[in-house]
Amino acid sequence: MMIRIAKSSDKFHILKFCKNTFSWGDYIKDVWDHWLSEGNLLVIEKTNPIGVCHAVFSKNQVWIEGIRINSNFRRQNLASNLISKVESLAIQKQIPISLMLIDTENIPSLLMAQNLGYKINQTWKFYSLFPQENNSYEISYEKIIPNSELSHYVKSWRWIPLDDDTISSLNSKKCIVQSKKDKDPTIAILGDSEHFEKTLIVTLFTGSKNNTMNIISFLQNFGFEKKYQRLQILTKETLPEFRDLEHKISFHLMQKLLS
Ligand SMILES: CC(C)(COP(=O)(O)OP(=O)(O)OC[C@H]1O[C@@H](n2cnc3c(N)ncnc32)[C@H](O)[C@@H]1OP(=O)(O)O)[C@@H](O)C(=O)NCCC(=O)NCCS
Missing domain, CATH: 3.40.630 (Aminopeptidase)
Incomplete structure (x- = not known):
């Protein structure tokens, strides 16, 4: 498994498994180009990319968004590895806080975040x-x-x-x-x-x-x-x-x- 910065040709592989992520679909197709140009769009790949997440670094925090793992490759610590990679980049930049937003009903994602040491800071509607x-x-x-x-x-x-x-x-x-x-x-x-x-x-x-x-x-x-x-x-x-x-x-x- 390798984690690297995304390139335009990854879009095809990523969007193939980011269609029906949630009951309402997914928004990755709408933001991919923006995120690629903003930088710090990471993919994890085997032969092809099978996971993605985007990081936005600012002075006081890193914001992690769009974490997606191909459903055939879940529970292999891929999302955890992507997040840990972002955190290590943030630590190198001396950024003290990592934040992400999770649907209150997305239990797999909440469990993953809690496993990695994240705590509920606030709840928003x-x-x-x-x-x-x-x-x-x-x-x-x-x-x-x-x-x-x-x-x-x-x-x-x-x-x-x-x-x-x-x-x-x-x-x-x-x-x-x-x-x-x-x-x-x-x-x-x-x-x-x-x-x-x-x-x-x-x-x-x-x-x-x-x-x-x-x-x-x-x-x-x-x-x-x-x-x-x-x-x-x-x-x-x-x-x-x-x-x-x-x-x-x-x-x-x-x-x-x-x-
Ligand atoms: C949530 C998601 C990113 C997790 O990816 P993943 O690579 O399977 O997660 P990991 O393997 O790193 O999981 C680490 C831990 O999180 C918890 N976890 C993850 N998925 C879980 C599930 N479906 N049920 C229960 N616990 C789960 C477990 O504690 C797991 O450790 P374990 O496998 O040793 O028990 C993946 O399920 C996904 O892409 N879901 C759809 C998109 C989504 O919800 N993204 C997050 C938006 S905030």
Whole structure:
């Protein structure tokens, strides 16, 4: 078995076994080209590639995504070897934390992660919201200040810590929307998906029910006006009932300290 950086010709072999990975299919075909150009797309091969994962290294963390092993070759430690390889690269770069996101119902993957020393750090819910004209909202674009509740935001399905630099960069891009109709504000951080067209990804920190409903109305209308096809909301809380808002999946954010 050899682990190496992926090349374009691996796409054919990898996509052959990444079609019906989950009940809804798989997204590897949609991100392969982006991930290859971003770098650190790893494959594990026997005669042909039989496993894959992508790593995104930043100053304070490595994000591991898209772990897939051909079903004929599972339970041979291949995924564990891929992850360990990424971790060793991260350690060389003195990166202290490794993170990955796992569906709360994906037991094989959760067991694998736990075996490797990952712990559940947070649990997030993914909602989809259908864009519609909706004029019953009142919001403001305002700066946020760091606080422990604002732990991460979701950028193209990668959880990024909301440290001071990230917050000031988000503030200056004016992509933070707040509802302050009553005491407990609800905050939304908006960003376009870098991998999927016309897809808005929203990290939501909920306050009062009134404020949350208000922001959801705004998002629904914003999606409609800007012609988004998909509005994806990630939040740690359970959202109130709202027409065209659907809870899809929950995820554990799994973390391992590397040093
Ligand atoms: C999850 C997945 C990547 C695991 O790949 P793998 O190469 O089979 O995993 P490993 O052989 O490294 O597993 C290591 C350990 O994890 C646990 N584990 C892995 N798969 C398991 C399963 N199906 N049932 C129970 N435990 C499992 C076991 O403890 C295993 O050690 P053991 O075989 O000595 O008991 C693979 O099943 C897969 O591709 N699934 C579909 C895609 C997916 O879910 N990806 C992860 C998204 S976050």
